[in-house]
Amino acid sequence: MPHRNGPVLLGEQKENVSTSTENLKGEQIGMGEEGFKNSSQGLKNGHSNNKGPEIENHYKNGISEEESGCLKEHNNGNLTNWDKTSSSFPCDDPAIIAKLSDFALYTNGLTDNNFDESEVSRPKKIYRVVLTGGPCGGKTTGQARLCTFFENMGWKVFRVPEAATVLLSGGIKFSELTPDQALQFQEELVRTMMQIERSFFRLAETVNRDVLIICDRGAMDASAYIPRDVWEGILARNGWNEVDLRDARYNHIIHMVSAANGAEPFYSTDDHTCRTEGLSLAKDVDTKCAQAWVGHPYFDVIDNSTDFETKLCRMIQAVCQKLGIDAKDRLQNNSKKMKFLVKGPLPGDEVFPKGSQDFTVVHDYLQTSTPKMQVRLRKRGQKGHWSYAYTVRHPELQGQVVEVRTPLTQRDYNNMLSQKEHNHFTVYKDRRAFLLNDQYFQLDCYKDPCHPRCTGLIFLETYTTLSSAELEIRLPKFLHIVREVTGDPRYSMFNLSLKEGWQNNKHFCQSLAGSDSEESLDDISNTENRLILC
Missing domain, CATH: 2.40.320.10 (Hypothetical Protein Pfu-838710-001)
Incomplete structure (x- = not known):
């Protein structure tokens, strides 16, 4: 691989770039909080100047296309020995010139002598998947199977617990709540869920390998249990909107259809202390949970048309397919x-x-x-x-x-x-x-x-x-x-x-x-x- 003696372009990632003052780990250039996951490569141990923290503040928000273009035009893509006062620089914007000056100093030193191509690696992936559905649909078992499958492939897997189960196991009983208390509980439930998720999302940013985050239900599930006008009131009071909660917050939604809908003989509440729904109510909840997520671009419904083991394999295959992972040798029933x-x-x-x-x-x-x-x-x-x-x-x-x-x-x-x-x-x-x-x-x-x-x-x-x-x-x-x-x-x-x-x-x-x-x-x-x- 040729050495890198030019700018780090939009969409690339640097990892563990050493400076004389600190190690800047895991920052990603120009692609938001998580970085652009589809970039082609990362850089390691290619820096030798001593302005790390100061320069990091200049470029951590990204080098724009205009700025990158100016660099290439001015110096044929080579940042070494760049003079920001050059009259030939094809841009007169002082903010751009200042940013590119420091960025040039930061990347100066990526030469054949100190660039180790063996340490080039692709950026890590962080994939957020929600397992939702009515009671007795296989979410708990599915979490465990999905976790084992991806851990065996070398991924770090985080399992976000169901917030409702955490709160209900603390002594809250719906039958004892007044209507106003029940609505307040739903709002607090969403807030609690989002805070728990946020902790896992942030922790995933610090892990130096691919991360799968499995959420036991997601923010939109609460809307299945309350009237529409009440849900819209919760959104308005908290400054939320459904596009962010449903589409932008999670990469993939998987609805595990309740056994109450299509596999009735297998429906049971015996193994879940917080589950009390009868067959009819469970079927209704299952339908409402599915409707809550309608509109997400990656929404898979795993029904009960097969036996339970195959149902779990279909669920795992759905995740693999969206991630571009070929698992046909281990899973069947490939979705098309x-x-x-x-x-x-x-x-x-x-x-x-x-x-x-x-x-x-x-x-x-x-x-x-x-x-x-x-x-x-x-x-x-x-x-x-x-x-x-x-x-x-x-x-x-x-x-x-x-x-x-x-x-x-x-x-x-x-x-x-x-x-x-x-x-x-x-x-x-x-x-x-x-x-x-x-x-x-x-x-x-x-x-x-x-x-x-x-x-x-x-x-x-x-x-x-x-x-x-x-x-x-x-x-x-x-x-x-x-x-x-x-x-x-x-x-x-x-x-x-x-x-x-x-x-x-x-x-x-x-x-x-x-x-x-x-x-x-x-x-x-x-x-x-x-x-x-x-």
């Missing part, structure tokens, strides 16, 4: 993404399941070094609140195409927009997420401005372990589903967003596997013309 073309107009809101959530979604594709990899930014909003994500779609490997999504701060999102791929339109969608027949669906409607081929397009997507025939039974009957288009390059967002026509377009992606479609480009171009005419 299914996509269906829907014909409009859509029916009225009243026919959609209760608890459906609507979002505005904006996608931008970014420049990549290989056409076989797709990278995009996503901004998703609801009621004026937004969450941001960076997604890398890797080429097919061992029969599967893996998408890895990383949460971003608004600042990082805005910085990365400068890497936008100009061969693509920005994609605007209205998205409706809903839960039906224990299956989580997302309905995407393309919006203007867009290429004429996208006008009026509607797609239904879901992740499932079911066969096509089994899934067909669960599809919403109130939608006019034309056909399945999973894997069809003519209906991929990447190709639909191309600015130029598809025929003879070198950017058109047949598949991430690199194989040719059975259809010729003429056929594909004809399909494009039909889409435009629809």
Whole structure:
């Protein structure tokens, strides 16, 4: 590997960079509190000057694209012997000049003599997953199995206890609470839960390896036990919003369906001192808990369509798939993404399941070094609140195409927009997420401005372990589903967003596997013309 004699670029991570005054451990450049998890590499033991703490204060918030560009233009990417007073420096902003001056001093010394390539390592991952669901769904057992599985792979695993169990085991009984006391308890429960989680989240930042944080229920679960107007009052009093609590706080939500819903003979409250729900109440709680999380971008429902052992394997596989971990040799029933073309107009809101959530979604594709990899930014909003994500779609490997999504701060999102791929339109969608027949669906409607081929397009997507025939039974009957288009390059967002026509377009992606479609480009171009005419 060549030596690093230039700036540390946006998205990279430094670990244990030694200075003469202190060791600066685990700080990450320009990517918020946790850092940008998908960066390519880290730096170790490559610093020799003595201004560590002072310079750290200058650059810990990140070197922007503008600043990085100025460095490269001024000195061809080489920070050594940089003179901030040079009249040839292509920027007159004194704040940028001051920051880059100190940053240059900090990185001066990363030469062949003191850079140890054996100590280069990828940034660690911190993955926050919520196990939720009604009583007797397998959450406790699932936690233990998930913990063992990832510890065996070398991960550090933290298990956040269920806050409700902690409080209820202290002598609180719902039957003894007045209505006002019960509502106050729910608000205090959420506060307690978030504080306990925060302790584990912060501790994970200090660990020098990959960390999986398993939360026994999450902040949105409280909304399943109280009226909607009361929940909105709690949000308002505490300055919270659902986009932050549901979408931004956790990477992945897994709903373990209660045995009361589909495995009734196995439902029991005997092994849980705080569980008193009867079968009917348990089924109702299970449904409300699932509805509370509708809208999260990574939401998996693990139902009771299989035996319990297979159910646990499906849960672990769902986590592995989102992390891009190949566990097919140890787990079965691999979940796959299914996509269906829907014909409009859509029916009225009243026919959609209760608890459906609507979002505005904006996608931008970014420049990549290989056409076989797709990278995009996503901004998703609801009621004026937004969450941001960076997604890398890797080429097919061992029969599967893996998408890895990383949460971003608004600042990082805005910085990365400068890497936008100009061969693509920005994609605007209205998205409706809903839960039906224990299956989580997302309905995407393309919006203007867009290429004429996208006008009026509607797609239904879901992740499932079911066969096509089994899934067909669960599809919403109130939608006019034309056909399945999973894997069809003519209906991929990447190709639909191309600015130029598809025929003879070198950017058109047949598949991430690199194989040719059975259809010729003429056929594909004809399909494009039909889409435009629809």
